[in-house]
Amino acid sequence: MMASSYNAKEEDGHHSGSSSHGGAGAVKSKKPDNTAFKQQRLPAWQPILTAGTVLPAFFVIGLIFIPIGIGLYVTSNNIKEYESNVFMYYGLSNFYQNHRRYVKSRDDSQLNGDRSSLKNPSKECEPYRTSDGLPIAPCGAIANSLFNDTLELYYIDANGSRTAIPLVKKGIAWWTDKHVKFRNPGGNNNNLTAAFQGTSKPVNWRKPVYELDPLDVDNNGFINEDFIVWMRTAALPTFRKLYRIIQKKASMTPTLPSGKYVLEVTYNYPVRSFEGRKRMILSTISWMGGKNPFLGIAYITVGSVCFFLGVVLLIIHHKYDNRNNSADIPN
Structure with missing residues (x-):
């Protein structure tokens, strides 16, 4: 041990002497700087877990989470008000939009209106990158699998006649997606046919992207809201996506009066x-969004587990603490 200390000091002296002479042959010391961070002298705090600190935490979490969960669950189940706007969704089951290759199969630069990406899509879009020697716009597997069924809702009057329910198709996408992430090529040029010239439609599409809504230039091309909603991939294989909005009428009549309705589906999307x-x-929304009991159930579950563990640990602590105290008493 002494020899090791002596050698280290001798080496430090040699390094210092070598450094004082300067020159290209100087040897630099590898010793860390004398700072609190590099010498591990920063202040630290380590919690000491005792029954007096752990048990109250379990009970507090349980008493807070259980009422919150019940409130969320009840609120989710009470979304049945016909006076609100009614939202029409389409749902798919066993469709894995969360697959890694599927999620990556897109070109965000192309969707943002970049001209170079429009003509030369990303390789992530393979095998839906080109078709007949032309670049596909929009490219990728997500766009290629766009949901394209048409849903129409009719109200059946007492005399048997049908009245079409107005379905609003704008306002269904996120504002940031509509105005920031998705842009048409050509800037303010409204001639989308010319803007997308030299490109091909996705393989499974029946019409090119600039004909998604030819009657509304603000809802056509890459900024079509049906297309934008589909491009935001779902996390689970069973999901729903907003399709249309049935707006509340100005009068006091319900948005959807009680009666008989007919849903007509133009079947284009194979499953x-x-x-x-x-x-x-068909659903309304509340302050917490659409009907989704999962969040309330999660709060109730976590709160109940914490409360149960608190009771179990309290019993164990009380039992063994008394035993230890009795063992310390002299005869």
Whole structure:
């Protein structure tokens, strides 16, 4: 041990002497700087977990989370007000939009209106990058699998006549997606046919991207809201996406009066190939969004588990603490 200390000091002296002479042959010391961070002298705090600190934490979490969960669950189940705007969703089951290659199969630069990406899409879009020697716009597997069923809702009067329910198709996408992430090429040029010239439609599409809504230039091309909603991939294989909005009428009559309705579906989107199912959902929303009981159930579960663990640990602590105290008493 002494020899090691002597050698280290001798080496430090040699390094210092060598450094004082300067020159190219000087040897620099590898010793860390004398700072609190590099010498590990920073102040630290380590909690000491005792029954007096752990048990109250479990009970407090349980008493807070359980009422919050009940409130969220009840609020989610009470979304049945016909006076609100009614939101029409389409749902798919057994469709894995969260697959890694599927999620990456897009070109965000192309979707943002970049001309170079429009003519030369990203390789992530393979095998839906080119078609017939032309670049595909929009490219990728997500765009290629766009949901294209048409849903129409009719109210059946007492005399048997049908009245079409107005379905609003704008305002269904996120504002940031509509105005920031998705832009048409050509800037303010409204001639989308010319802007997308030299490109090909996705393989599974029946019409090119500039004909998604030819009657409304603000809802056509890459900024079509049906397309934008689809491009925001779902996290689970069973999901729903907003399709249309049934706005509340100015009068005091309900948005959807009680009675008989007919839903007409133009079947374009096949689901048998992946053993999936399609569905349509009508729903209102509350302050916490659409109907989703998962958040309330999660709060109730976590709160109940914490409260249960608190009771179990309290019993264990009380039992063994008394035993230890009795063992310390002299005879």
